Amino acid sequence: MNERDLQVLEQYPFTVNGSWRTRGAFLLDTSAGRLLLREFSGSVYKLQKEQELLQHLRDCGYLVDRMEPDSEGRLATVYREYSQFVVKESLDGRECDTRSESEILKAASLLAGIHKDLRGFCEVTDEDRLRLAAADVVGELGRHNRELRKIYSFIRKKNRKNEFESAYLTCCSSVLAEAQETERRLQASSYEKLRNQALTEGHFCHGEYIHHNILVGNGQMAVINFEKFALDVQVNDLYLFLRKILEKQNYDFRLGSRIMDAYEQVRPLCREEKEYLSLRMQYPEKFWKLANYYYNTNKAWIPGKHMEKLEKFLSQREKRVSFSKEILYNEPNYINGTTCLLS
Numbered sequence: 381m382n383e384r385d386l387q388v389l390e391q392y393p394f395t396v397n398g399s400w401r402t403r404g405a406f407l408l409d410t411s412a413g414r415l416l417l418r419e420f421s422g423s424v425y426k427l428q429k430e431q432e433l434l435q436h437l438r439d440c441g442y443l444v445d446r447m448e449p450d451s452e453g454r455l456a457t458v459y460r461e462y463s464q465f466v467v468k469e470s471l472d473g474r475e476c477d478t479r480s481e482s483e484i485l486k487a488a489s490l491l492a493g494i495h496k497d498l499r500g501f502c503e504v505t506d507e508d509r510l511r512l513a514a515a516d517v518v519g520e521l522g523r524h525n526r527e528l529r530k531i532y533s534f535i536r537k538k539n540r541k542n543e544f545e546s547a548y549l550t551c552c553s554s555v556l557a558e559a560q561e562t563e564r565r566l567q568a569s570s571y572e573k574l575r576n577q578a579l580t581e582g583h584f585c586h587g588e589y590i591h592h593n594i595l596v597g598n599g600q601m602a603v604i605n606f607e608k609f610a611l612d613v614q615v616n617d618l619y620l621f622l623r624k625i626l627e628k629q630n631y632d633f634r635l636g637s638r639i640m641d642a643y644e645q646v647r648p649l650c651r652e653e654k655e656y657l658s659l660r661m662q663y664p665e666k667f668w669k670l671a672n673y674y675y676n677t678n679k680a681w682i683p684g685k686h687m688e689k690l691e692k693f694l695s696q697r698e699k700r701v702s703f704s705k706e707i708l709y710n711e712p713n714y715i716n717g718t719t720c721l722l723s
Contacts, residue, residue, distance in 0.1 A: 388459040389417065391450045392467060407470060414470040415448060419463060420456050422607070425511055427455050427466070430606055432502060433584060440497045442490075443602035445469045471604060473597030478628045481635065483601075485642040487594050490601055491621060492646035494586065495614045504582035504611065513579055514587070514612035517660075518571065521563045524668045528556050531671045544674065544682045547690055555664050558701075562663045569659060570652035574613045585610055589617040590624045615653045618643055619660040627666065627692075631699035633706060640707070654707055661704035666693045 386406065389396055394412040401407075405418035420427070427447070434446045448467040450457045456464045477483050532552045535545045577583070586593070587608030595602040622639055629635050643649075649657070670690055674682065 386417070388457055388463075388465045389467075391452070391457050391459075392448065393451045394448075408467075412448065414472075416445075416468045416470040417465055418468075420466045421464065423511065424456050425507075429508070429512060430609055431455055433498065433609060434606060436501045437494065437497065437603075442494060442497075443471065443600055444606065445471050445602070445604040471595055471597075471602045473595030473600075473602055476591040476594035476596055476601070478591050478625055481638070483596060484625055484635070485638060486601055487591075488618075488621065488639045488642040489646050490594075490603065491586070491589055491617055492643040494603065495583075495617070496647050498584040498614075500582045501584070502582065504579070508582075509579050509611060512609075512611045514585070514610035514616070516575065517613075517616075518563070518566055521559070521566065521663060524672075525556065525559050525563055527675070528552065528559060528668060528671055531675050532556065534675070542682055544687050544690065547687065548671065548674075551694060555667050555697075558662070559664050559668070562659055566656075566659050569655055571613070571656050571659075574615075574652055574656060578613050579611055583611065583614050585612045585614050585617045587612075587617070589621050613653075613656065615649070615657045616660070619657055622657075623661065623665065626700070626703065627696065631696050631703050633699075633703060636703050637706070658704045658707040661707065662701055664693070664697070 386396075386399060389408070394410040394415075396408055396410050398409040399406045399417075402416075405416050408415040408417055431447050434444050437444045438446060445468050447455050448469065449455055450467075456466055458464055476487050532549070535541065535549055538545065541549070586603065586606055587610050588605065589603075593603060593605045595604060622636060625639065626632065626636055666689070670686065670693065674686065
């Protein structure tokens, strides 16, 4: 994006008093308030559905960042025939503090409320299911595991190995066994039933509910950046939020339990959802991300921070697995470390 791209704003029904560059966008001071201009390369179909979702949430009382249509009512404005742009509200506030338990619990409660209000908020068509459904997690984990095996074979064949590669080889066998067992258990679980229910009944997720997309200011909490919203099992949002927070808090059992309680006070989870959440937490997602990053970047130079992240993953591994089992511990159908599935 460059200064010339600001000419696209001539197609909008507001005047611009000033603009500032920000990461991948322009922050605008306009007659319609503080707005954000950025390039857009996604689906206009999904963009329209996103606006409907955001309007519904606003009508329900949530503070979210809706898009500003241009003078012709378009959400994605075409500029010079090859570029599209969107203009969004820029909400005030700072990111949710991952060290503040009160803010974390408030964010968990907020997520549960959003999930309740996004269940069946609109009629879901076959086209929606085709274009808005998230990827099947069983297939996704299967791909991750194949990549881990591929990377393991690649590193083993190298004559000279750096520190990260040696550490990867040392722990990969046991972590991969854990990953493959999780994939197997997920295939045998009620996940497919939950996913089909989500697609049939219209359960929408934020898609990236992390602290960066939760703003705190003026006694309110706002949720932004719904670009990755999808028809999906809503527990995926809770899983991502939990994992990101607990990685920063060294998998504090007490905090994890309180996050779960805060969510369930608003939207209780059924047994199948808890089973699924437990399996998602068990999967070594961080390990796969590190390996994937390594394999797809310059292998001659691995940042020291990458090695630090691997060491952190390994130090938290036992706590993460223990917490994943704790999710099911108090379930009435929890027997000897497994759950009784529906027939």
